Amino acid sequence: MAEDVRQAVLHSLRILDSDPEPFFDALARAACAVTGMPMAMISLVDGDRQWFKSQVGLKGPSETPREVSFCTWAIQSHELLEIEDASLDARFSDNPAVVGPPFIRHYVGAPIQVEGGSRVGTLCLLSPEPGLISSGQGTALSCLAEAAAVGMEQRAALLTRMDETAALHGQLQRSQAFLEQTNAAAKVGGWELALESGELSWTRETRLLHGVEDGFLPTVESVLPFYPEGGAKQLEGALAACSAQGTPIDLTLRSRNERGQSGWAHIVGQRVVDVVGSRLIGAIQDVTEQRAAIDALAQSEARYRRLFQHSMGLICTHTLAGVVTSINPAASLSLGRLEADLVGRSLAEIIPPEKQSHLEAYLARIAESQSDLGLMELLAEDGSRRFWMYHNVLDTEADPPYVLGHAQDITTQHLQEQQLQDLATRDPLTRCFNRRYLADLAQEQLGAWGCLVFDLDHFKEVNDSLGHAQGDAVLIGFVEFLSAHLQEGEVVVRLGGDEFLVFVPSATLERLQALEALYQDHAHDAPIRFSGGCAISRPAETVSDTINRADMKLYERRRRDRPG
Numbered sequence: 001m002a003e004d005v006r007q008a009v010l011h012s013l014r015i016l017d018s019d020p021e022p023f024f025d026a027l028a029r030a031a032c033a034v035t036g037m038p039m040a041m042i043s044l045v046d047g048d049r050q051w052f053k054s055q056v057g058l059k060g061p062s063e064t065p066r067e068v069s070f071c072t073w074a075i076q077s078h079e080l081l082e083i084e085d086a087s088l089d090a091r092f093s094d095n096p097a098v099v100g101p102p103f104i105r106h107y108v109g110a111p112i113q114v115e116g117g118s119r120v121g122t123l124c125l126l127s128p129e130p131g132l133i134s135s136g137q138g139t140a141l142s143c144l145a146e147a148a149a150v151g152m153e154q155r156a157a158l159l160t161r162m163d164e165t166a167a168l169h170g171q172l173q174r175s176q177a178f179l180e181q182t183n184a185a186a187k188v189g190g191w192e193l194a195l196e197s198g199e200l201s202w203t204r205e206t207r208l209l210h211g212v213e214d215g216f217l218p219t220v221e222s223v224l225p226f227y228p229e230g231g232a233k234q235l236e237g238a239l240a241a242c243s244a245q246g247t248p249i250d251l252t253l254r255s256r257n258e259r260g261q262s263g264w265a266h267i268v269g270q271r272v273v274d275v276v277g278s279r280l281i282g283a284i285q286d287v288t289e290q291r292a293a294i295d296a297l298a299q300s301e302a303r304y305r306r307l308f309q310h311s312m313g314l315i316c317t318h319t320l321a322g323v324v325t326s327i328n329p330a331a332s333l334s335l336g337r338l339e340a341d342l343v344g345r346s347l348a349e350i351i352p353p354e355k356q357s358h359l360e361a362y363l364a365r366i367a368e369s370q371s372d373l374g375l376m377e378l379l380a381e382d383g384s385r386r387f388w389m390y391h392n393v394l395d396t397e398a399d400p401p402y403v404l405g406h407a408q409d410i411t412t413q414h415l416q417e418q419q420l421q422d423l424a425t426r427d428p429l430t431r432c433f434n435r436r437y438l439a440d441l442a443q444e445q446l447g448a449w450g451c452l453v454f455d456l457d458h459f460k461e462v463n464d465s466l467g468h469a470q471g472d473a474v475l476i477g478f479v480e481f482l483s484a485h486l487q488e489g490e491v492v493v494r495l496g497g498d499e500f501l502v503f504v505p506s507a508t509l510e511r512l513q514a515l516e517a518l519y520q521d522h523a524h525d526a527p528i529r530f531s532g533g534c535a536i537s538r539p540a541e542t543v544s545d546t547i548n549r550a551d552m553k554l555y556e557r558r559r560r561d562r563p564g
Contacts, residue, residue: 006075007047009118013156016044016051022375023151023389023410026417027123027144028056033424034140035133036436037125039102042112042148043071044121058102058126068095074109075119080138083107085130106131108138110145114153123148140420147413154408161313162391162406191269193220193280195243209265209286211257227253227265235267242280246271249282252291263288314388314407320367322347322359325402334388334409336381350379366403370394375414376407387414429472430479432492432500441491441503442543450507450536452515453550454482455558456498457529477527484525485518501547507536531558 010016028040039057043050050069052062066072070092074081085105086092097104106127111119123145133141189206193199200218207216210226220239224232231253241247249269256262269282314331318324324342332339335350342350351359355377366372373391380386390407425437433441442449456478463471475498482492482502493501504511512534519532533553537546 006118006120009114009116010044010046010120013114013120013152014159015053015152015155016046018053020054021155023413024054024148025056027148027151028054030417030420030424031123031125031141031144032056033436033440034144034420035108035125035137037106037108037127037131037133039126041124041126042121043069043124044112045069045071045075050121053121060102064097068097070095070097070104070107071109071122071124074122074124075111078111078113078119080142081107081109081111081122082132082138084132102126103128105129108133108141110138110141112145112149112152114149120149120152140423144420147416150413154410158313158389158391158406158408165315165404165406188283188285190283191281193239195271195278195280206284209257209284210255211259211261226255226257228256229254231255238267238269239280242269242271249280252287255286264291314390314405314409316342316405316407318347318403318405320363320394320401320403322363331407334380334386335378352377352379352385366392366394370396375410385411387411427494430476430492430494432479432483432494433503435493435495438493438495438501438503439543441493441505442537442546445505445537447506448537449546450504450512450534451546451550452502452504452512452519452532452534453495453547453554454478454500454502454530454532455554457531459498459528462528474527478530481522481526482519485515485522495547501550509536512536531555531561533557 024042028042031040032038040054041052041056041058042054043052045066048066049063050066050071070081070083070086073091083089083092083106086095086098086107087105092098092104092107095104104126106129107124109122109124112121112123113119123141125141189209190203191206192201198220200220200223202210202216202218204214207214210216210223212218220236224236227235231251234251234253238247238249238251242249249267251267253265253267254262255265264287266285266287267282268284269280272279272281314328314334316324316327316331323344323346325344327339327342329339332342335342337350347359348356358377362372362374362376371391371393374389376388376390378386378388387410388407389410390405392403392405392407394401394403425433425440427434456474459471459474462474475494478500479492479494482500486492486502489505491503493503495501502515504515516532516534519526519530523529531554533550533556535546535550535553537543
């Protein structure tokens, strides 16, 4: 695909130089978690630069020149680009990012390809150590790049719909302003009909409205032809009813002046009886422009209503107290609830109970800032959770003000992201955390942390004699045994095979000893005999070193308890 076409597609996404967004940062973090590589970026390749939508694991500029970009090479193919050691690759060995910080050696780039085939950038990972990822990790990385492409396209579509809605709102405002200006500048003519003589009098403005000369002498018979298409009969009937019963006249009729120009006239009148005699007096106004403005406004409102009803985007309005005032079919369908069941209800009724504080914070933010964006979790009619990525604004010109909400249902993407995170951090058999997640737990600790390591005694014999299914059941049962005695924040980690670890944040020796005693006292509840040891992390010590010290205690205890 031609480079100019590719760049045009990139610019149409309207994402360059935008602020960081949680969705793309989450994708970059997930890529790091899947591969174990320390740095990740979502990079977009522009004409003479590469710009980073997201950066994880490194702090640097938001863009770099394209000529030193690894990603320029990565977007030349729809396949993953992986470089095991950039210092040995002639294309990159003298690259500033290779010979200087962050001293890139291992690079993996998954092209971000949007609909139509344009590759606008990459989801790439970096490491200062040479290496290669597995095929499974490569597949997961490609899936994350696809998610990034979908996110960019949906984000662009949402911005377009918001622009269309804003333009429509502006059109409505202009129509209303035009109508007000027309009314202010309108010239009103007067008329009088003497009932006894039948004499009809017009003011100058009335003559101008009908396009006749100042010397024109009107009569009822000469006036009626100015109102075609049944208007003459309506006017004649209204004059008769007002003369006989005093019924006030209030008509808006099509008109055609002496010069053949069509328009609309608003005619009002009433019967008056005084010393002068019995007569009808009234006014006439050319409302052609007002009528056109009203028609245009009605058409605009009809177009807005069609947009509201048929938009694939989720649109709703609510008060500053959170009461829903309108909701479009797409939003109703997303929640599996009828529009009539939602209008008039509080958002609190469709927000999960544990998220009520988030709703209160959202309402406070939008009242203060007049806009808000983020992710909102809602309850569908069937009890399932729906996740809406929203950008809502407060209409302060309305009385009372109301919130206009625009959203996209990203439930599928959100659940996929959670599944990817789960796959990256949990052991698929026992569902406890894995060793990769242990490193994250330890890194999050501000102070010391502790661990108890366990090794199952003669576990190989279980597999050999009873089969792997029974062995799996033993592993699952042992995790349940370890978990039963833990406090909040303490978690079980499978280090590999039949080796397990209990992670204790902010550990004290007393807590570790208490846990050891609990496990020993309840050892008869475990599905298999086990050996254990514990340790507390030391400053500047690696996770592996802490585990090794706990292992040494385990082996020492095993030798002591089971000599020979």
